[in-house]
Amino acid sequence: MAGPATQLSGDASVLRTLNLRSVLRVLYGGGKSHTITEIAAAASVSRPTANQAISDLLAAGWIRHSPQTAGAKDGPGRPAQRFEFRPGAGHVLGVDIGGHKVLALVSDLSGEIVAERRATLRPSSPRSRRLAIMNQAIAEALDAAGLPAADISCAAIATPGVVGPDGKVAHAPAIPDWVGVDLGEHVRSRFGVPTQVFNDMRMAALAEHWKGVARDASDVVYVHVGRRMGTGLLVSGRPHAGRHGAAAEIGLWRGLPWAHAYERLLELAPGRAPAPEAPDERGDAIQAVFEAARAGDAAAQSGIEAFADLLVKGLAPVMVTIDPELVIIGGGISAAGEAIREPVRIRVERETDFPPKVVCSVLGDHSAAIGAVRSALDVAEERLFSGLKPP
Incomplete structure (x- = not known):
């Protein structure tokens, strides 16, 4: 892992290694500082053991003295020293590459985004x-963060389509010439960063679980409604891909006419529907449809009702299969808020005996990239704790 050396140096006993990891686990995440006494109690180690682990972790650069002051004493006549994890000791990269944009995010180990770069695609x-x-967006994000690629612990990429177990895109009707692309290998060879690749809808669902509307939910259906339609599942708090990486790919269901449903809704906007190459105008158009419906336009109202019918028809088999706590409406249509949530909620309650709560995403078009950051952080954390050893 980039940043401070995970291997502190030399060999050590298994017990000392476990104690070191336990102490770091107390400080890792949460953004809180602790005294030696608090650390020893939380890690279930003796105070001398905690002292030694703190010394090792300070030397390695994983933790630091906290600037916080404490009124309590940590010993006779001595002010309590406090220690905290150094989020900047490592960084990860999350990338969303789709039909219309590339979004590259650099995050420290606390999940704080320290740099962002966006580029438009046709x-x-x-x-x-x-x-x-994509290469340029990544390079610019690294430059903005002041980091060489060698300081990135790992990366994750979110992309449309079915991503197979080998990390290659196996099916991608939304992007020409995308089938077979190996994004992980591309980034590894270009930047030297270990990289994983995931379906973007699953990363969006994961982002909602981490920083969005699904923080308290473990079983979630995320449906993206925008320039394309797609779904992603969380089962027990983790993205569910299935054997071929095609789990919940409702758009692949040949009996469901999802492919052009959103386009038909856009056609109800006053004036002419925008071309597929004009994403900003498309966003304006969908807002115009809902504004027309609120103003009493019968065609717009009927079109929204028909769209909600079709949306829930596709979601119903997924809902009865995984029994989710939440259905999250994401994508461009989520900006309509209650105007789309309510008709979907009514139909969900009508179609299922145990209806989940229906909510709209609050993460906008950052969701897939944020989910990619979370996936990269999971890998970075596992590598940190599995590789950490004392001197």
């Missing part, structure tokens, strides 16, 4: 052009 862009723009 849906018709060839693979080589799309990859080149």
Whole structure:
């Protein structure tokens, strides 16, 4: 892992290694500082053991003295020293590459985004052009963070389509010439960063569980409604991909006409529907449809009702299969808020005996990239604790 050396030096007993990891676990995450006494109690180790572990972790750069002051004493006549994890001791990269944009986020180990770069893509862009723009967005994000690629512990990429167990895109009707692309290998060879690849809808669902509306939910259905339609599942708090990486890919259901449902809704906007290459205008158009419905436009009202019918028809088999706590509406349509949530909620309650709560996403078009950051942090954390050893 980049940053302070995970291998502190030399060999050590298994017990000392376990104690060191236990002490770091107390300080890792949460953003809180602790005294030696608090650390020893929380890690279930003796005070001398905690002192030694703190010394080792300070030397390695994983923790630091906290600037917080404490009124309590940590010993006779001595002010209590406090220690905290150093989030900047390591960084990860999360990337969302889709039909219309690339979004690259650099995060420290606490999950705080320290740099962001966005680039616009055309849906018709060839693979080589799309990859080149992604490379540039990543490089600019690293520059903005003041980090060389060697300081990135690991990366995760979110992309549309079915991502197979080998990390390659196996099916991607939304992006021309995308099937077979190995984004993980591309980033590894270009930047030297270990990289995993995931379906973007699953990363969006994970982001909602981490920083969005699903923080208290473990079983979640996320449905993206925008320039394309897609779904992602969380089961027991983790993304569920299935054997081929195609779990909950309702758009692959040939009997469900989801493919052009959103386009038909856009056609109800006053004036002419925008072209697929004009994403900003499309966002304006969907808002215009809901505004027209609120103003009493019968065609817009009927179109929204029909769209909600079709949406829930596709979601119903998934809901009765995993029995989720939440259905999250994401994508461009989520900006309509209650105007789309309510018709979907009514139909969900009508179609299922144990209806989940229906909510709208609050993360906007950052959701997939944020989920990619969370996945990269999971890998970074596992590597940190599995590789950490005392001197």
